[in-house]
Amino acid sequence: MTYHDLTSHYRKLNQLVHVSRIVGWDEAVMMPRGAGDARADAMATLEGLIHQGSSDPRIAGWLEAAEAEALDALQRANLREIRRVYTRATALPQELVEAQSRAQLRCEQAWRMQRKENDWEAHLPLLSEVIRLKREEAVILAEQLGLSPYDALMDAYEPGMRSERLEGLFTDLAGWLPERVDEIVQRQSQEKLVRASGPFDVAQQRALGLELMAAMGFDFEHGRLDTSHHPFCGGVPSDVRITTRYNEQDFTESLMGVLHETGHAKYEQGLPRELDGLPVGQARSMGVHESQSLFQEMQICRGLPFLTFAEPILRRAFTEAARATPAAFEPDNLFRLYTQVKPGFIRVDADEVTYPLHVILRYRLERSLIERRLEPRDIPAFWDEAMRRTLGLSTQGNHRDGCMQDVHWPSGAFGYFPSYTLGALIAAQLYEAAVQALPNLEADIARGEVAPLSGFLAERVWKRASLLETSALIQHATGQELGTVAFKRHVQRRYLT
Amino acid sequence: MTYHDLTSHYRKLNQLVHVSRIVGWDEAVMMPRGAGDARADAMATLEGLIHQGSSDPRIAGWLEAAEAEALDALQRANLREIRRVYTRATALPQELVEAQSRAQLRCEQAWRMQRKENDWEAHLPLLSEVIRLKREEAVILAEQLGLSPYDALMDAYEPGMRSERLEGLFTDLAGWLPERVDEIVQRQSQEKLVRASGPFDVAQQRALGLELMAAMGFDFEHGRLDTSHHPFCGGVPSDVRITTRYNEQDFTESLMGVLHETGHAKYEQGLPRELDGLPVGQARSMGVHESQSLFQEMQICRGLPFLTFAEPILRRAFTEAARATPAAFEPDNLFRLYTQVKPGFIRVDADEVTYPLHVILRYRLERSLIERRLEPRDIPAFWDEAMRRTLGLSTQGNHRDGCMQDVHWPSGAFGYFPSYTLGALIAAQLYEAAVQALPNLEADIARGEVAPLSGFLAERVWKRASLLETSALIQHATGQELGTVAFKRHVQRRYLT
Numbered sequence: 001m002t003y004h005d006l007t008s009h010y011r012k013l014n015q016l017v018h019v020s021r022i023v024g025w026d027e028a029v030m031m032p033r034g035a036g037d038a039r040a041d042a043m044a045t046l047e048g049l050i051h052q053g054s055s056d057p058r059i060a061g062w063l064e065a066a067e068a069e070a071l072d073a074l075q076r077a078n079l080r081e082i083r084r085v086y087t088r089a090t091a092l093p094q095e096l097v098e099a100q101s102r103a104q105l106r107c108e109q110a111w112r113m114q115r116k117e118n119d120w121e122a123h124l125p126l127l128s129e130v131i132r133l134k135r136e137e138a139v140i141l142a143e144q145l146g147l148s149p150y151d152a153l154m155d156a157y158e159p160g161m162r163s164e165r166l167e168g169l170f171t172d173l174a175g176w177l178p179e180r181v182d183e184i185v186q187r188q189s190q191e192k193l194v195r196a197s198g199p200f201d202v203a204q205q206r207a208l209g210l211e212l213m214a215a216m217g218f219d220f221e222h223g224r225l226d227t228s229h230h231p232f233c234g235g236v237p238s239d240v241r242i243t244t245r246y247n248e249q250d251f252t253e254s255l256m257g258v259l260h261e262t263g264h265a266k267y268e269q270g271l272p273r274e275l276d277g278l279p280v281g282q283a284r285s286m287g288v289h290e291s292q293s294l295f296q297e298m299q300i301c302r303g304l305p306f307l308t309f310a311e312p313i314l315r316r317a318f319t320e321a322a323r324a325t326p327a328a329f330e331p332d333n334l335f336r337l338y339t340q341v342k343p344g345f346i347r348v349d350a351d352e353v354t355y356p357l358h359v360i361l362r363y364r365l366e367r368s369l370i371e372r373r374l375e376p377r378d379i380p381a382f383w384d385e386a387m388r389r390t391l392g393l394s395t396q397g398n399h400r401d402g403c404m405q406d407v408h409w410p411s412g413a414f415g416y417f418p419s420y421t422l423g424a425l426i427a428a429q430l431y432e433a434a435v436q437a438l439p440n441l442e443a444d445i446a447r448g449e450v451a452p453l454s455g456f457l458a459e460r461v462w463k464r465a466s467l468l469e470t471s472a473l474i475q476h477a478t479g480q481e482l483g484t485v486a487f488k489r490h491v492q493r494r495y496l497t
Numbered sequence: 498m499t500y501h502d503l504t505s506h507y508r509k510l511n512q513l514v515h516v517s518r519i520v521g522w523d524e525a526v527m528m529p530r531g532a533g534d535a536r537a538d539a540m541a542t543l544e545g546l547i548h549q550g551s552s553d554p555r556i557a558g559w560l561e562a563a564e565a566e567a568l569d570a571l572q573r574a575n576l577r578e579i580r581r582v583y584t585r586a587t588a589l590p591q592e593l594v595e596a597q598s599r600a601q602l603r604c605e606q607a608w609r610m611q612r613k614e615n616d617w618e619a620h621l622p623l624l625s626e627v628i629r630l631k632r633e634e635a636v637i638l639a640e641q642l643g644l645s646p647y648d649a650l651m652d653a654y655e656p657g658m659r660s661e662r663l664e665g666l667f668t669d670l671a672g673w674l675p676e677r678v679d680e681i682v683q684r685q686s687q688e689k690l691v692r693a694s695g696p697f698d699v700a701q702q703r704a705l706g707l708e709l710m711a712a713m714g715f716d717f718e719h720g721r722l723d724t725s726h727h728p729f730c731g732g733v734p735s736d737v738r739i740t741t742r743y744n745e746q747d748f749t750e751s752l753m754g755v756l757h758e759t760g761h762a763k764y765e766q767g768l769p770r771e772l773d774g775l776p777v778g779q780a781r782s783m784g785v786h787e788s789q790s791l792f793q794e795m796q797i798c799r800g801l802p803f804l805t806f807a808e809p810i811l812r813r814a815f816t817e818a819a820r821a822t823p824a825a826f827e828p829d830n831l832f833r834l835y836t837q838v839k840p841g842f843i844r845v846d847a848d849e850v851t852y853p854l855h856v857i858l859r860y861r862l863e864r865s866l867i868e869r870r871l872e873p874r875d876i877p878a879f880w881d882e883a884m885r886r887t888l889g890l891s892t893q894g895n896h897r898d899g900c901m902q903d904v905h906w907p908s909g910a911f912g913y914f915p916s917y918t919l920g921a922l923i924a925a926q927l928y929e930a931a932v933q934a935l936p937n938l939e940a941d942i943a944r945g946e947v948a949p950l951s952g953f954l955a956e957r958v959w960k961r962a963s964l965l966e967t968s969a970l971i972q973h974a975t976g977q978e979l980g981t982v983a984f985k986r987h988v989q990r991r992y993l994t
Contacts, residue, residue: 015542018535022520030527034718035736038515038773045512049546221531239532276535 002065003075006082007278009062013053014277018236020046025234025241029226054089074280077467081279088156091144092137100137103129104412111410120380120399127410128376131369134414138370150370153415157286158422160470163367166418169425170360172484177491178390181353184341184495191336196321196328200251208251208317209244209258212310216296217454218242218262219269231257233264233293237276240265251318252337256297263296264289266454270462281465284473286416290423291430292461298352298424299431299490300453305445307334339494343391345401352424353491354391361386362406362417370414379403428487429478433460436479499562500572503579504775506559510550511774515733517543522731522738526723551586571777574964578776585653588641589634597634600626601909608907617877617896624907625873628866631911635867647867650912654783655919657967660864663915666922667857669981674988675887678850681838681992688833693818693825697748705748705814706741706755709807713793714951715739715759716766728754730761730790734773737762748815749834753794760793761786763951767959778962781970783913787920788927789958795849795921796928796987797950802942804831836991840888842898849921850988851888858883859903859914867911876900925984926975930957933976 020043027039063083071079107126114123138149145152151162210225223240235241242261246254267283275281283289300306308331315322315329322329341351347358365382368374374382383403384395395402408416435441438452445453460477474482517540524536560580568576604623611620635646642649648659707722720737732738739758743751764780772778780786797803805828812819812826819826838848844855862879865871871879880900881892892899905913932938935949942950957974971979 012542015539016546018539019516019520019543022523022536023516026519026523030721032718032721032736034716035733038733038735042512042515045509046516049513219531221529224527224529236532236535238535239529 001069002062003069003071003079006059006062006066007078009053009056009059010082010279011277013050016046016050016053020050021234021236022239022241028228028230028232028234029241029243051089054085059086060090074275074467078275078278078280080469081282081466084159085279087144088141091141093140096133096136096140100130100133100412103133104410107410108407111404111407115400115404118398118400118404120404123399123404123410124376130410130412131376131414134412135370135372138414148371150367150415153370154418155415157416157419158470159285161285161287161418161422166363169482169484170356170363170418170421173356173421173487174360174390176484176488177353177357180491180496181341181343181357181391184353185343187496188336188341193336193340194325194328194330194333195337196251196318196325198249198251198321200248200318200321202246202248204317205246205251205254208313209255211313211317212255213242213258213262215309215313215448215450216259216262216266216301217450218265222269223265225258231261233261233268235268237268237271237273240268256301256338259301260293260297263293266296266457267292267462270454270458271465272463275465280467284461284464284466284468285470286419287422287426288461288470288473290419291426292423292457294352294423295427295430295457299427300445302335302338302352303442303445303494304331304335305442307331307338308446309448310334341495343393345387345393345395345398346405353495356421356424357390359417359421361390362408365403366409366414366417422482425482425484425487426474426478428490429474429480429482430457430460431490432486433478433480498566499559500566500568500576503556503559503563504575506550506553506556507579507776508774510547513543513547513550517547518731518733519736519738525725525727525729525731526738526740548586551582556583557587571772571964575775575777577966578779578963581656582776584641585638588638590637593630593633593637597627597630597909600630601907605904605907608901608904612897612901615895615897615901617901620896620901620907621873627907627909628873631909632867632869635911645868647864647912650867651915652912654913654916655967656782658782658784658915658919663860666979666981667853667860667915667918670853670918670984671857671887673981673985674850674854677988677993678838678840678854678888681850682840684993685833685838690833690837691822691824691827691830692834693748693815693822695746695748695818697745697815697818699743699745701814702743702748702751705810706752708810708814709752710739710755710759712806712810712945712947713756713759713763713798714947715762719766720762722755728758730758730765732765734765734768734770737765753798753835756798757790757794760790763793763954764789764959767951767955768962769960772962777964781958781961781963781965782919782967783916784919784923785958785967785970787916788923789920789954791849791920792924792927792954796924797942799832799835799849800939800942800991801828801832802939804828804835805943806945807831838992840890842884842890842892842895843902850992853918853921854887856914856918858887859905862900863906863911863914919979922979922981922984923971923975925987926971926977926979927954927957928987929983930975930977 023043023046027043031039059082063079063086066079103126107130110126111123134153135149138153141147141152142149145155147155148163154161154163206225213225214220222238223235223242226241226243227245228243229245231242231244233240233242242258242265244254244258244261267289271281271283311329311331311334314334327333339351341353343354344350347355350358361383364386365374365379368382369376380395380399380403387393387395387402408414434453434456437456438444441453444450461473464473464476468476471482478486480486520540520543524540528536556579560576560583563576600623604627607623608620631650632646635650638644638649639646642652644652645660651658651660703722710722711717719735720732720739723738723740724742725740726742728739728741730737730739739755739762741751741755741758764786768778768780808826808828808831824830836848838850840851841847844852847855858880861883862871862876865879866873877892877896877900884890884892884899905911931950931953934953935941938950941947958970961970961973965973968979975983977983
């Protein structure tokens with residue numbers, strides 16, 4: 001059967017991807033500085049082989065023949081996913097791919113320094129070249145996929161999502177959130193916060209992270225926690241590598257970062273092992289992935305039940321600080337610390353209420369760029385206007401904390417930002433569904449009992465991998481269509497009642 | 498030019514080897530247990546691609562064409578090495594390679610438990626199958642290479658070495674050493690040893706290892722130190738990964754292990770960067786590699802000058818122990834601790850004087866096996882007889898500490914053992930040459946000044962990579978042919994004067 005040729009091709013290809021993921025993790029976490037050049041060459045050769053395998057011309061014939069075979073639903077779903085990734089892998093001319101790879105590498109490398117130096121003028125030509133090539137890509141993909149140019153890019157991260165639908169969700173949020181932010185800030189200005197004072201020993205912070213990861217169901221037989229400059233979740237489903245960084249003066253940051261990545265990790269660890277290596281066995285989308293990390297972080301771990309569970313563990317981890325400022329470790333105080341809302345410049349530091357406003361700005365900006373309604377040189381003005389309007393902050397002249405803050409555009413990731421907020425919306429819906437399915441959920445969490453919740457997520461999301469298309473998965477997982485209602489209810493409940 | 502096609506083929510191939518080395522290191526050092534199966538599949542696919550590249554049929558034609566081109570000495574040496582590795586890579590029928598790979602994997606996996614359980618009877622059939630296939634390999638290689646079957650195997654590790662020559666060296670050592678061992682044991686029985694008592698904090702031991710590695714010239718821009726169950730030196734020249742394990746009760750073991758691996762690492766780090774990825778740019782042989790680790794460990798770091806340099810560093814690292822038993826940290830005492838000679842069962846724990854006797858036993862045994870003068874079932878009797886004769890120890894019924902102690906045979910590494918002792922001989926010659934070239938060597942070492950010594954080794958060994966054949970390299974490096982004289986002088990000087 002041709003279907004089997006196809007699957008064994010993809011399983012084999014995935015074994016090279018496995019190797020590439022481990023070596024990629026090593027580069028970020030372990031590699032000594034001087035090894036960078038040789039490593040880049042080695043990785044380029046491996047990536048070349050992976051690209052060759054992904055765009056193997058035999059696949060087209062196999063696909064056609066397999067689609068005529070008698071297959072079950074799972075196999076059909078696998079074919080659908082194979083066709084999707086194969087179409088994308090072969091859509092672009094080789095010269096364009098190589099030109100992009102060079103332009104993005106140059107732009108990203110320069111960006112690291114240019115951002116520090118707030119040097120938009122030097123950055124503009126490099127970014128303009130990335131955008132020029134990205135527009136070219138979008139037009140080609142749009143034609144092949146029968147989508148608008150922006151949607152053709154976004155479809156890489158969020159299969160099935162269209163900007164028409166996104167527009168509705170985002171317009172709704174953009175209209176509703178700014179006033180809520182004002183109200184919440186106003187309310188919180190009355191609150192008393194107690195902060196434990198450091199230093200907090202890094203080894204102790206790490207031990208605490210490991211303990212709470214384990215409590216939340218991270219499987220250490222199939223994963224690790226390490227340290228890197230930028231936290232991430234890497235590796236492969238059988239061996240998920242999450243990272244964090246430690247701040248000796250404040251343990252709360254790293255701890256919540258670890259729990260966020262734990263959400264990503266549990267999704268990967270929960271994917272159906274028997275589909276490992278097949279396109280249908282992969283996580284559904286970036287938005288669904290982010291829903292798992294935000295569910296863990298925002299819905300569970302920043303909530304009072306979890307913080308009640310964590311209290312004695314935190315006190316044990318930081319005995320001295322707990323003795324010096326016992327009030328800092330009261331669950332109510334921890335909850336207030338972990339739910340502070342404050343308009344700020346930086347997306348990655350934003351709270352869950354202002355975060356969507358950062359995303360919506362970027363979505364509107366990048367969509368305008370791809371649709372040629374905005375030129376690269378006008379990015380800072382667009383940014384400043386949107387920041388003033390939605391968060392009341394000016395970034396005029398402050399490019400570093402404005403349009404130069406993210407690595408996404410320099411590295412060519414246009415169409416990715418919406419996934420963050422889609423993840424937040426799905427996570428809120430999922431929490432409502434979980435509360436309905438598990439009446440004891442909050443009491444369980446307060447006792448550190450996560451097995452029922454993990455069972456729920458496994459059944460609703462993890463085991464489904466890419467068997468369903470995104471909207472069908474969200475319907476299956478949350479019992480409702482993707483919308484803003486649950487998220488708004490969550491904000492109301494947590495911050496305004 | 499065809500020569501350039503060849504070199505770019507090998508450089509590319511080496512980039513996959515690079516990836517494989519890093520992932521191999523990860524498996525031993527980082528990988529969580531549950532990831533083993535998926536990792537094994539991923540590695541098998543990568544190794545398959547590497548094998549495919551190494552035995553690419555185009556290489557034969559390229560080699561022939563390139564040998565007719567106008568090339569310089571370096572290029573000629575590169576061709577010689579390419580022909581050597583290509584001949585070996587293509588000599589064996591695919592079915593034999595696969596049968597060996599299966600038999601060795603089964604035998605090695607079973608060996609781990611069988612050794613613990615001292616179960617020779619269960620081990621024998623598995624090992625017999627490995628030996629049967631190895632004999633088959635040896636006959637095929639012998640014909641292709643025009644060597645005796647055993648030499649054809651040994652040539653993989655020790656290019657150019659022949660058993661006729663080895664026989665001379667080993668007969669000499671086997672005749673001379675046992676009496677020396679008796680004399681030394683007799684002398685040392687009068688010595689007073691003071692041992693510091695632990696526990697020695699693992700983090701402190703690691704910090705000490707890092708400090709002394711740096712002092713000995715390990716380049717941390719191109720390498721790391723980590724922990725693994727079996728210490729090794731892995732990675733690639735641009736990124737050398739050495740490992741150790743720690744014993745909380747005794748810091749001396751791990752420390753000397755780290756310095757041994759540092760010797761291997763400096764060789765790799767010192768290989769000419771511009772030849773990276775080419776066969777001519779690789780380390781010369783396993784024996785030469787071992788000469789670098791044994792030079793570092795036995796000639797330098799177990800010597801009084803180094804221990805004089807290390808004394809204050811050790812005292813600083815283990816303040817409490819140094820206060821409790823100051824005499825334990827006296828250089829003379831450290832020297833006596835690090836030069837204890839004692840016949841024992843286990844090769845890897847042996848001192849430098851008895852070590853060659855362990856190797857000679859194995860060499861004679863494995864050569865008899867390959868030449869069909871000995872059958873697998875007679876291994877224990879052969880072993881016991883040799884151990885009694887040379888070291889006065891019986892292993893009758895004690896297979897665990899006898900013929901089942903090493904991983905080499907279960908994993909198919911026949912012909913490897915001689916390299917350990919060749920390394921010791923070369924290291925002793927190299928030390929004599931170093932003393933001649935650097936009149937201040939010992940005073941320098943006692944001050945921790947290693948730059949002149951590193952310069953000497955770089956010039957004599959590291960930068961030569963595989964440009965010279967082994968015997969020419971030894972001549973160049975030490976100013977004399979390979980022999981036993983320097984090693985015997987070293988034993989006399991260190992232990993009997």
